[in-house]
Structures are given as structure tokens and as C-alpha cells.
Amino acid sequence: MFIHIGNDNVVQSKDVITIIDRNVVSSSTIMEEMMDNMGKQEKVFGPTDKAKSVVITNEQIYFSSLSVSTLKKRASMISMISKLEDFSDELEEE
Numbered sequence: 575m576f577i578h579i580g581n582d583n584v585v586q587s588k589d590v591i592t593i594i595d596r597n598v599v600s601s602s603t604i605m606e607e608m609m610d611n612m613g614k615q616e617k618v619f620g621p622t623d624k625a626k627s628v629v630i631t632n633e634q635i636y637f638s639s640l641s642v643s644t645l646k647k648r649a650s651m652i653s654m655i656s657k658l659e660d661f662s663d664e665l666e667e668e
Contacts, residue, residue, distance in 0.1 A: 577648050579629050580640040581620045589631040593645045596625045596637070609635065 575587045599605045612618050612635050620637035627645055629636040638645065 577645070579636055579645060579648075580638040581636075583619060583636050583638070585629065585631055585634075585636065587649060589633070590649065591630045591632065593627055593629050593642055593649070595642050596627055599628055 576584045577587050577590065578584050599609060609618060617634045618637070619634060621639065622637050624639045625637035627638045627640060627642045629638055629645065
């Protein structure tokens with residue numbers, strides 16, 4: 575399943591490691607160092623100036639203009655939909 579994370583970016587839900595508030599990045603030297611390293615590898619996407627959250631995946635980092643709570647709702651909807659699909663498979667087997 576996919577999650578639209580804003581700014582014309584879509585990621586696979588299975589690849590998402592974490593979604594964090596943008597302010598956490600600027601308050602952590604470890605996070606800033608990781609962002610710098612990924613930026614040098616050209617693996618950071620999205621507008622940093624309007625970012626409210628940061629989505630970290632297996633391979634890339636995305637700045638999103640959507641809030642953490644909005645992205646969390648979208649991710650939980652994807653999880654709920656996949657559970658419904660799994661349940662429908664069980665009904666077909668009966």
C-alpha cells in the first residue's frame with residue numbers, strides 16, 4: 575500500500591521507518607548529522623522551509639508540509655484497509 579505524504583510524494587507504507595515532527599530534527603545533533611549525510615547523497619526530498627514533519631524511509635528522507643497527526647491518520651487508514659482486504663480473502667475461502 576502507498577501513503578501520500580504531501581508535496582507530490584508517495585511512499586510505500588512498508589518502507590516507512592518513522593514520521594517525526596520537523597522541530598525534533600533541529601533539536602537533535604544526531605538527526606541533523608543524518609540529514610546532512612543523506613542530503614550529500616541526494617536522498618532528501620521536499621521543501622524544508624514549509625515542512626511540518628519528516629518521513630524517514632529505508633532509502634530516503636522526505637520533508638512534508640503535512641502534520642505528523644495527518645500522516646499518522648493516513649497510515650492508519652492504509653493499515654485498516656489492508657486488514658479488511660485480508661479479512662475478505664478469508665471469506666472467499668469459505
